[in-house]
Amino acid sequence: MANITIDGKPYSVPDGSLLIDAIDQAKTKLPRYCYHPGLSVAGNCRICQVEVEKMPRTVIACNTRVTEGMVVHTASAKAKESQQIVLEFLLANHPLDCPxxxxxxxxxxxxxxxxxxxxxxxxxxxxxxxxxxxxxxxxxxxxxxxxxxxxxxxxxxxxxxxxxxxxxxxxxxxxxxxxxxxxxxxxxxxxxxxxxxxxxxxxxxRDFRFKMRVWYLGSQESVCPGCSRGCNININYERSRPYKSDKGRVMRLKPRENAAVNRWWMCDEGRYAYKAIDQDRMTTIRTTAGATTWEAAVREVARLLKAAPAAKWGVIASAQHTNEELYLVRKVFKDLLKWPHLGYHEAGEDGPQDEILLRKDKNPNTAGASVILDLGAANGAASVLERARKGELEGLVVFGRDLSKMGAPGLLQEVRSKVRTIVYIGSAQHATAAAADVALPEACYAEKDGTFTNFEGRVQRIRMAVPPAGDARPGWKILSEIAAEIGEPLVFSKAEEVFKRLAAEQPAFAGMDYKVIGSQGAVWSRR
Amino acid sequence: MGYKGKACDKPAPDFSSKLKALDAQAELIVAKYDQKSAATLTLLHLAQDACGYVTPEIEQWVARWADVTPVHVHGVVTFYSMYHQAPVGRHHIRFCTTTSCVLNGSEDLLGHVKKKLGIQNGGVTPDGKYSLEESECLCACDQAPVMQVGDDYHSQLTAKKIDRILDGLK
Known part of the structure; x- marks a missing residue:
């Protein structure tokens, strides 16, 4: 360790550290353009000038290593003058076309x-x-x-x-x-x-250019639901100008630093997938009895599920759901109703994978689903759908998924013709939603609180950036109300309470709460 | 047509056989350096001398030998004034425009060259015989004014001397 002084305060930093890293750790402000902690040092913009005592001229902090006893000034008259001069040179040929x-x-x-x-x-x-x-x-x-x-x-x-x-x-x-x-x-x-x-x-x-001045944007920390990596993101949304909302509420996603997950980056596949938040959404309740309020719809669905013969109904769960929601799916369908036909995983739905971030599993919470639903190898949605196709099922509850995009072409039509009742609970309006007898609009990931578990077992928070579209409600809320109506008092007022219950019951989540998870996530205790 | 600035707009000829013939020399050049990338400049000169100018094909050939990326080689090619991205004349004139030569009357002499050949800085004569490039100091200030034709230096220039030199070229 080297003992150095930055702006009069003593610090002890690892030998050979870059001075700019030491300054950053000391939470001292210093300008920089070319320096980026995720990239090699270029030292070409020259703006991070600092004064180091006993050195004749100011030096750039990004390409200077700390040495024992170094005394550094980041805001002395000499340092400030150098920074100012460098900035003037950088702006010499800049068009100043800020407007x-x-x-x-x-x-x-x-x-x-x-x-x-x-x-x-x-x-x-x-x-x-x-x-x-x-x-x-x-x-x-x-x-x-x-x-x-x-x-x-x-x-x-x-x-x-x-x-x-x-x-x-x-x-x-x-x-x-x-x-x-x-x-x-x-x-x-x-x-x-x-x-x-x-x-x-x-x-x-090009996607964001001229859509909105950045000072109108709100920002909320979240996690990309695009694959099982779970890159940390900021959801940038507009809230101050509702008259512009025809262009959607979420304007862009930005990666958020997390050294253990995505460092500073995110992939384009995840970055531009935000449009689904404001497009093709299901926003109204639709039931066979014509319920239009949540109270009536929940009562109707609960009655339907309660009356259903367990062996004759199936559930297609979703690894797009949060841990909290999957916990309630388990509670309602596995523990309470004791339905044997439950699946979430679809073999062969894998997409591309690379060496940087992208994972082939396009669900953000497959790890959570496997632990919480605990179905072992019998987790396939395909076997449930096969039963439905053969006419062995009277009813099917589908979470979020579009059957027209699963299995062989024509599967949805086949299932529809064999299964008497299809209940769809999800955020997207697609062929399955349209074909369902009961369709309940669910909040998407940007509209609710919860947690995802990434492929490495890191539990990470998603947070509500914008309110649910139309009549939509978070899945955990819909499920807890259905459970209560069926007769199990699983009543929660917020996702955090669901998580507390989950953590108490599931050893993998033991010792976790939203505070422990924080903004950088927490890793499962080894089972 | 000028040779300066952007790459040639005409489709580049196929230099693959010429480059193949240079492979043996390239191997010897690369072996001289601790780091292959250090051979970039020498390899570019080798290929340019054989082909006349640097095309994307040559950049890729150099990149392969020097174990760097084509975009890196392109950065090098555009950085140095002595690599050309389009054909130059058979006799490429680099005319010094720096202080000592200016003090000795190079501005008028440069005007003379331009008028004589009918081309501006960066131009090539229609017959492809001459091309002209205004150059920074050619490091022969004691002999000012100076120009370079191909690899030869010509010093203490006068209009007459220039006429004699240029007219004497085949």
């Missing part, structure tokens, strides 16, 4: 000018113009060369993380420019990340 720039509001040039700049510009030379302004470099990203400060974060990202090598810096001196290799497109499943790490408006997200 038409989509990065405005989350631009580090703007932020740092207010925090470290505030100089009177001394440059009166003509600015050097770059050729490409608002040119798409791929399906997801727009390039604006003149806003680029050549920090090379995107170049290093495509070199070191995706290893796809699309970006490079070409030409020399003040005509240097960022571009993709001639004839190449930025087209990989992680391309959206370059807009996240671009500290300025040079790379912007």
């Amino acid at each position: 038409v720039c989509d990065q405005a509001g989350e631009c580090k040039l703007q932020d740092y000018y207010m925090e470290y700049g505030l100089y009177d510009p001394k440059f009166d030379d003509q600015k050097v113009k770059k050729a490409k302004k608002a040119v798409a470099v791929g399906p997801t990203i727009m390039l604006d060369q003149e806003r680029c400060i050549l920090c090379s974060r995107c170049v290093r990202f495509t070199d070191e993380i995706t290893k796809t090598h699309e970006f490079g810096i070409f030409n020399r001196g003040d005509v240097s420019e960022l571009d993709v290799y001639p004839g190449m497109e930025l087209k990989n499943n992680y391309s959206g990340n370059v807009a996240d790490i671009c500290p300025v408006g040079a790379l912007t997200d």
Whole structure:
């Protein structure tokens, strides 16, 4: 360990640490453009200037290693002057087109000018113009060369993380420019990340561009439901301008740092899947008896389930459900009604997988489902559906899934013709929802609280970002009311209470609560 | 047509057989360096000398030998002024425009060259014989004004001397 002093306070940091990491750990503010903890050190933007005593000039903190006894000043007159001068150089050829720039509001040039700049510009030379302004470099990203400060974060990202090598810096001196290799497109499943790490408006997200100024966005911590990795995300939604809501409430997803799960990244497949939150949603209650209120619908469904002969009904559960909901699915259908035909897993529904983040299992909570429902190898949705297809079942409860996308083509029609009653509880409006006799609208992941367990057994929180669409309610609420109506007093006022009960009953979740899980998740105790 | 700036807009010819013939030399060059990537510049010169200019095919050939990515090689090619991305003339003139030469009248002489050949900076004569590039210091200030034609230096230039040199080229 090395003993160093940062702005007058003593710290002990591991030998050989980068000074900028030590400064970050000391929670001291320091500007940076090119430095990113997930990428190699480039040291080319020069903004992280600090004064180190006994060194003749200020140095960049990102490419300086700590040494014993180092005395560092991040905000001394000398350090501040260096930071200010560097910023002025970085802005020398910048077009200052903030009013038409989509990065405005989350631009580090703007932020740092207010925090470290505030100089009177001394440059009166003509600015050097770059050729490409608002040119798409791929399906997801727009390039604006003149806003680029050549920090090379995107170049290093495509070199070191995706290893796809699309970006490079070409030409020399003040005509240097960022571009993709001639004839190449930025087209990989992680391309959206370059807009996240671009500290300025040079790379912007084509999907989000000009949809909304970022200062109108609200943000809520959540977890991507796109695969079993469970990348930590922030859901950015708009709340202050409801008159714009025809464009949807959720505007974009951004990765949230979690060293144990997704580091700083997320894949494009997950990033652009947010549209399902506001599209093709089922928003109204529909039952055979024509119930329109939740009270009536719950009573009707509970009566239906209670009267159903256990061996003649089946449940297609969902690994898209939270742990809390799966706990209630188990309580109601397995423990209370004692239905033998219960399945959630579909063999062969796997998608692509890669070495970075993406998992082939496209459900966020398969691990949770396997432990909570505890069906062992007999977890297949296919065997339940096979029974339904053969006409062995009178009724079927389907959670979220679309049977028209499962099994052989025509399965839904076949099942529909054989099964007298289909109850659908889910958030999406699709063929199965339309074919069901009873359809109850459920909140999607962005509209409820709960937890998912990722493939490594990490239990992570999702939080409500926007209220449920239309009449929709969280699944745990629907299930607990059905349970209560059937006669089991499983009454909870919030998801957290369901989780408490789950943690008390399931050894894997022992000792956990929402506080323990926090924002970074907690790993299952070994069974 | 100029050779400067962006890559040639005409479809690049197939240099694969020329490059194949260079493979043996490339292997020797790469063996001289501790790190293969250090051979990038030398390999580019080797290929450019054989093919005349650098095409994406050549960038990929160099990238393979130097164990770097094509986009990295492209960064190198665009960084240095002595790599060309489009054909230059048979005689490529690099005319010094830096201080010592300017003090010795290079501006007028450069104008003379441009007028004589009918091309501007970055241009190639229609017959493909000459191309002109305004250059930074050629490191022969004591001999100013200076120009370079191909690999040869010509110093203490006058309009007459330039005429004699250029007219004497085949």
